[in-house]
Amino acid sequence: MHQEKGIWVSTEELNQEESFLQSAEKEFVMEDLVDSDGAWTANRRDFLKMLGFGLGAATIAASCEIPMKRAVPYVTKPEEIVPGVANYYASSFVNGGDYCAVLVKTREGRPIKIEGNTLSKVTQGGTSARAQASVLDLYNTRRIQSPGSISNGELTEMDWNQLDEKVKGQLALGGQVRIITNTILSPTAKKALGEFTAKYPNARVVSYDPVSSAALLSANEQCFGVKAIPSNKFDEANVIVSFGADFLGTWISPVEYARAYAKGRKVDPKNPRMSRHYQVESHMSLTGSNADNRILVKPSEQGAAICALYNAVAALKGAASISGPAVNDKAAAALKKVARELVDNQGKSLVVSGSNNIMEQVITNKLNDLLGNLNQTVDFGTLSYQRQGDERDVMRVVEEMKQGQVGLAIIWGANPAYELPNAEAFVEAFSKVNTRISFNGVMDETTKVCTHAAPANHFLESWGDAEPKEGHLSLIQPTISPLFNTRQAELSLLLWAESANLNLEDEQPYYQYLKSNWASDVFAKQTAYSTPTAFWDMSLHDGIVELPASGRTVSFNEGASLNGSAVSKPGSSDVEISMYETVNLGNGSYAHNPWLQEMPDPINRTVWGNHLNIPVEWDGVNKINGWKDLNDGDNVEVTVNGKGVTCTVVKTFGQMPGTVSIALGQGRIEGGCGVGYGVNANPWLPVTGGLVQYGAGDVTVGEKVGEDKHFACVQHHHTMGVTAMSTKEEAVVNADEKVIGMDGSLTDRSVIFQASLASLPALQEKMNEFHEESDHLNQQTLYPDRTDYFGTGVKWGMFVDLSSCIGCGACQVACVSENNVPVVGKNEVKRHHEMTWLRIDRYFYGDLENPNVVYQPMMCQHCDNAPCENVCPVNATNHSMEGINQMAYNRCIGTRYCANNCPFKVRRFNWLDYTTADTWPANEEQVFWVEGEDKPYYADNLVRMVLNPDVTVRSRGVIEKCSFCVQRIQEGKLTAKSEERAIGDNDIRTACQTACPTGAIVFGNMNNADSEVNQKIEGAGVLAYQALEEINVRPGVRYAAKINNRNEELNS
């Protein structure tokens, strides 16, 4: 047979049979499950195959439940919003007299972070913890969400028209109207109030400050004819004496003062000089903790101390002395020496007093006059307006209300039912007012007893302006539409006043009102812009306007007589108490902010509550005891002027023996998450001559009556080498090293270096030796030399100047805000589960009874030989080429070995589901709840709006820590890249760096010799060190040793 094809597969092919040809046409042979008749032809195996596949597919499809997340695109995209790119708007943080020029960072229309506005000459880019935390208040679930009537503390909603009718009806009745406020910084708001009082002549505005400076205002009026506060130039003073004024933390304008103060205390090792700061006080304030010397006087001795200093200065100057009460001998001797120094620095010194006694302030003014400081360091050319209130006015209103004269009371920002010492009397009198309106944002103590709520916007939703200092104006602009049905207080007032200047046809009437006010008022005072529109646009863009200074000078009015008998009299009681405002909570107006509640008190390091600071005592051998043998967390009954409360004590170094102290602002009864923590100390405040005093005698502290089971303090060990007289060795010994147990310590740790300016050469020598020794040790290493590796490209590093750090905590709150660090609540902090990436360690050193303080901001040190990295079994933490120790949260399995092996203990583990990132109901019980809410704090979508979308929210079971704000680094790099240029030195600034009011933290590229961080390190010379330098972990953070200017002769 002829073979046509060389190769054939089958006989069918060979024969070219029909069946073969048919099948060859179909390239892919498929056996159908169903035959041509439609009958089922699948056999058992096919069935099982299909079943298996189907079941498998269904299982996979069903088990991979994909959470529904809606990403709704803009229908019409707002012009200025690019998803993923932040917008910054200049605005101002204002709360009563607290002020900060800020930039508000918004993402997709949500404000998420507050930054300082560097254009401001007042705050110069610095911020405070309060300003940093204010963004969280916007998303407070307890905000009043609509106007309404209030009965028994319950709000019944009504619409604005109804409320307006109601108020206008009351106004029409013609009774007395009182508007009770804190200090108002806004010129336009004052104008609105002016229109209101013009329309209703029976109306009067009374303002007071939660912590009063009324005596200072009155004294300045008497002495200088100006009822305002001068600019205190701390940077120009060589000697600063503060009588209880906490000017770095809370007094008048702390951000401004802190910057100036730090400027005067930056030490150039080549030309060492710095200002000297004496603090006269009984409890250790934030300012006192930064002082070179503290002179301890009881609260009632403040007046006597001022007189003593005055007489000492007067004696040197040949001026007449005054006959004041006597201060304790030790203080008297010290003040004599201080007087000498002041006189040596005439015109270059500064005396301030936080007293609320007019005569004490008058004498202080006279002191400055005698020392030639007037118009020098005490500058009336630019007045400070941050404190304008006078509690005597509000006391008068209480009288009027009590007599039933007042028909309408409007509460604006103030909370007199909590803040006033006679809050009970206020509430009783207040109830006699027919209509009581509150503009306050939350249902606080005062709003609760009002008849109507007319909730005002949060400042981030508002238009407004502020004039914190004469000629320094700034604008407030909204960064988000009002979240709730709220209305600006100014607008309400103008509506009720039926203002002719308000155009209700406008979309935002108050905006137009503000703008026209600026066009008519502020525009005229400036010369830089020729048209109001250009002026407005630039002002809004910059957020601030600087008007020419007034150039005012003052002279002391000799008519103001000095009367030593009008100062406060030293008390005779065994124990005295001082009540003070804290840097985080003020007098309670910040108590409902969890970030601020969980920010440790800088001095006693406790959170969530105020504690009775008691002095510590050295037994002369080997023990540091609490006064009366009380311990941290013990509860005691404290009675002040007959009013008793159970307080929790905390042992505090630097508390004067024979005195105790407690912070104001806690023990809130209504309004939010601060309720239920601490005690309210306001009722203890004595009132003398209508002025609230912040110290009291007649104190009894009872025996221990129990313990606070949740006493939460983030630091158990407080000292780094305190010294005391040993009765055994009859010499001054290092008390720290004598103590056994919890308080015992080795004090020569290479963590903190400090010295006084006088012993700077000795310190330099010591540190030189230390660096040499460390270098020697670090050369004996198995680690490869990675100098080349890190020497190329970018190497991120940080510099922290311990001499500049004042411990104010702004950086800590900024870090919490930037990095979505969760709030864990009091009980978890008690268990040392706090999550803060950046903490400020505080150590006492020097004399045990009157120690100095060093603050050390401690964050991940980004070690080049990071001990955490080589112990992680899964490589979850590793080193970037740019020197950053980075965390891959997704890879972390939570062995916590890294946290153990971190010499700095900066790693934080998510012990519980703090962020409610895993929605697992059982996990929501132990995390932070605000009492009365139906879900955990972070589970609320309103609260979650504050989260920074650039930073992962960490889930339970993973470690986290400072990332050097890697999201900012990435943003900076991308910006530089898109602009086709190298990264500039100022492109990337960490959150802590921008928050710092004193510029203590600098971040940058270590490989750039000209970078600020390198310049600073170079400038610090041998004083720059790495913490634990000798253990060869090679931290990326450099500290500069703390230098104080202690006067060693003073306390000897």
Add this chain to the structure above:
Amino acid sequence: MSQAVAPVRHVLIEGNKSYHNITEDLCTPTEKAPSREWIIAFTLAAALAGLYVFSVVWTIWKGIGSWNLNRTINWGWDITNFVWWIGIGHAGTLISAILLLFRQRWRTGVNRSAEAMTIFAVICAGQFPLIHMGRLWLGFFIFPFPNTRGPLWVNFNSPLLWDVFAISTYFSVSLLFWYTGLVPDLATVRDRASGLRRKLYETFSFGWTGSAKHWQRWESLSLILAGISTPLVLSVHTIVSFDFATSVIPGWHTTIFPPYFVAGAIFSGFAMVQTLMVIARKVLKLEEYITLNHIDSMNKVIVLTGTIVGVAYLTELFIAWYSGYIYEQFAFYNRVFGVYWWSYFGMMFCNVVSPQLFWSRKIRRSIWWTFFLSIVVNIGMWFERFVIIATTLARDYIPSSWSYYSPTWVEICIFMGTIGLFFVLFLGFTRIAPVVAIAEVKAILKVAGDQYVGPKANQAHGKTEDVKKED
């Protein structure tokens, strides 16, 4: 293994046992219904094991936050228990491997249960590295396997990873060794059993026939495994000690840790063997197999290793002082006089002072003293690990972060639970396999020697054939 035993040596097995007696004595416990004591003990152990399951589920459900660890002390009872259990395991390996190589023939009385103890202790120990993880469900990340998560690989620098290998190797070798020894004995049990039991034992004894070739191969394998196990005795706890020794934390970062940990491990292991043997010989009526001589010998090991540990403690203190390094000095000062001083003194007393009583022959050979001191030693060794972990972490470089730690009920229950787990396994073992190695014990009978001329000599020799059959 039939070496001659010198007639002058005293007997290792008492009671003039014949081969048959041994088979009877040692197989019977697996064959008859459990005693009341066994049932009570098992019920208690099972209840504790149930508690273990509950508290572990609680931990996983609620998070590690249900423990009292904190930002400063990130390991506490969890890793203390881990090291403690791992240490306990060491006696078994030492007895089976090193003593085998050293021809310490008294070991045969106790090696089977000591090996079982090793395995169960390692099982208990292995729980802790898992449950202490924050995200247990991702625990498989610690294994180096090709994956789809990018170029992610384990970190071979991490001592925790070394642990993974050390412990898994240790467990598998110990298990092999133990099971190899069991095979002839399982065959013995098989030969006496019937029905389903017989079938099961047939499977587990791998068709052992007792042929000379089997015995020869079995002996070779035993020797090889002993050879492999011997370095493990030293390496496992050395690697566990690296968890601490390679860190930078003063008090952990010490080169003495490897030998000190190994000595401590053997110390605690022998104590645990004593605890178990003293009970087992009583309950299972094995006084003639596990004799006072055994107890005496093991007590000698305890006093030796206890003293080594004591020397290590003192060396640490000396070196801390001698180093001139302040952090090291403080760490040890704190260890002795700091907040956890009681655990240091507890450790010193239990581990160093109390074993010295064993210098007295009377105490060494006293059942009650042995039992009591073995418990004391194990408490002491637990303290040692607690001292190393918690005390050190509580006070390291940065004083601001110092903290204190005491466990929650969850942590305590987990620890108690592993004890329950251990006893469930051990009690189960006594019901399933002969607790004394039958084949090996037979080899050391005096009657097995050719030179033997004492009582029952004829009987033993005469029975040889029968006994072989029974095997």
